[in-house]
Amino acid sequence: MKIEPADRPAKYPSLTINLPHLRNNVRVIRELCESRGIHITAVTKVFEGDPRIAQVLVEEGLTTLGDSRVDNLEFMKDVQAKDKWLIRPPMLSEIPRLVKYGTASLNSELAVIEAINEECGKQGKRHKIILMADLGDIREGFVDYDEMIEVAKKVAAMPNVDLYGIGVNLTCFSFVQYDTEKLTELVQLKKRVEEATGVKLQVVSGGNSATLDLMLRGGIPEGVNNLRLGESVLIGKERTHYSYLPGTYRDVFILHAEIVELKEKPSLPWGNIGVNSYGVTPTFVDRGPKRLKAICALGRQDFDPDITVPCDPGVILLGASSDHLMLDVTDAEKTYKVGDCIDLELGYFSMLRAFTSSYVRKEYLVEE
Numbered sequence: 585m586k587i588e589p590a591d592r593p594a595k596y597p598s599l600t601i602n603l604p605h606l607r608n609n610v611r612v613i614r615e616l617c618e619s620r621g622i623h624i625t626a627v628t629k630v631f632e633g634d635p636r637i638a639q640v641l642v643e644e645g646l647t648t649l650g651d652s653r654v655d656n657l658e659f660m661k662d663v664q665a666k667d668k669w670l671i672r673p674p675m676l677s678e679i680p681r682l683v684k685y686g687t688a689s690l691n692s693e694l695a696v697i698e699a700i701n702e703e704c705g706k707q708g709k710r711h712k713i714i715l716m717a718d719l720g721d722i723r724e725g726f727v728d729y730d731e732m733i734e735v736a737k738k739v740a741a742m743p744n745v746d747l748y749g750i751g752v753n754l755t756c757f758s759f760v761q762y763d764t765e766k767l768t769e770l771v772q773l774k775k776r777v778e779e780a781t782g783v784k785l786q787v788v789s790g791g792n793s794a795t796l797d798l799m800l801r802g803g804i805p806e807g808v809n810n811l812r813l814g815e816s817v818l819i820g821k822e823r824t825h826y827s828y829l830p831g832t833y834r835d836v837f838i839l840h841a842e843i844v845e846l847k848e849k850p851s852l853p854w855g856n857i858g859v860n861s862y863g864v865t866p867t868f869v870d871r872g873p874k875r876l877k878a879i880c881a882l883g884r885q886d887f888d889p890d891i892t893v894p895c896d897p898g899v900i901l902l903g904a905s906s907d908h909l910m911l912d913v914t915d916a917e918k919t920y921k922v923g924d925c926i927d928l929e930l931g932y933f934s935m936l937r938a939f940t941s942s943y944v945r946k947e948y949l950v951e952e
Contacts (some may be wrong), residue, residue: 596842596925597882598945599702599938601631603640603834606827608642609820614832617811620799627648627814630936633659637695637949641817642921650812654678657685659864667712667759671812673724679703688712690789692724694735697745708731712748714787720765723757726813729773733750733780739782740840749787750774755823761825762795764803771807794823805817821943837935838895839887841909842879846922849877851912866903876914880926883907886941891931899926 610626626646631637633656638649647666651657658681659670670689674682674696681687683703691697693711704711715732718725726732732750739747752770754760765842767790774788790808791815798804799824813820820832828834851871859865882904889904900912913920920926930938938944 590715594943594945596840596945597880597886597938597943598840598938598947600835600838600947600949602635602833602949603837604951605751606637606640606818606836607644609815609832609836610641610646612820612829613817614645616796616829617799617813620804622790622799622804622807623646624650624817625667625671625810625812627651627671627792627812627846628656628660629653629671630814630818630932631939632655632656634939634946635660635663635840638663638665645819652922654681654685657682662686669714671674673716674700677912680707682750683707683709686711688714688748689725690716691712691876692716692718692726694738695786697735697739697742700743701744709744711745713745714749714751714789715739715747717750717752717770718754719755719769720760721756721758721774721868723753731777732773733776736777736781736783738802740783745784747777747781747785749785749789750777751789751810751812754791755930756792762791762798766800766802767791767795767808768805771805774807775912793821794821795819795831797824817931818935821932834929835895837930837938838880839882839892839930839934840925841882841928843878843920843922843924843926844880844881845879846913846920847877848874851875861905869911871914875912875913877902878911878913880909880911880918881907882909883938886944887928887930887938888934892930893931895927895929 623650628638629652633651636777638660642665649665650671652672667687668685673692674689679699700711716725718727741952755760778811783845787810788808789810791944792812796816819836820829850873851870883906884904885906894917898917900908
């Protein structure tokens, strides 16, 4: 394998994307879902719609892509996917670009759908409408299901859009969990919409990576045929138990941070301790008066230390400020010096922050 770097003057911090291991993870998750009648919408938001990564997803059979930013849909305009969804309710101000770069969107406001229909008429295009039901998470979607039915009837009568499906999202705000009862309710809503409109819905989108555990336990009812997956497809992790699925690689995205200070220091601070930037008083573990501490040129602006794990199991991640990462390397498996890098395994939102930081250099590990 070889590494192909992206353009950036500074060498570190850097994020390595292992494309062969990504391909493996896509295949594993796709086969798991397809064997159960589930079609995947591959969520691309965590990597900002990077066309090089999106192309891998499409080549491995995930031909429907989904993103929460129209900018990212535009970024992927040359990726030949069958469908490109906006996976959040559209802003009225972005409708022209949505119609240009997206083929479908998740919706919960009639005024927005009317604007999409009008814009489709101007651009000579069609757009697929997926209506979202709120089943308890109190994020997006109709709570009044009678209102949802009435909106569905109006959408079915519009000349330039297609009533394509319904969906739900849980575990992202209130963290209400997916279960068979919730998804059965979604299937029943699908039947009500079909009866009221005479339209056969193509998609019943039953959620995100937090639905995978339910799927693997046989708990998804017949009728649900789509999941919007990002975390599980990319790093093989399901969200219910935060466990890695068998046969997947966890090293698709590795962040490298350079050591700028390496000194022996006490494990406890001294002096009066105030609150941190979040208004919380920090706490510290007493590991002794002499510990070898490393500081890396990386901070919360570039990653999320709360869901990041050092690849060296002997390294302890102590915390981070906006641009300093503090680590205890006393018990590390290797010997570090100033100028060396600490490798970090990233959780989903830590990946997102690393990709959106312009200070993190991206490079791709590819097959020779």
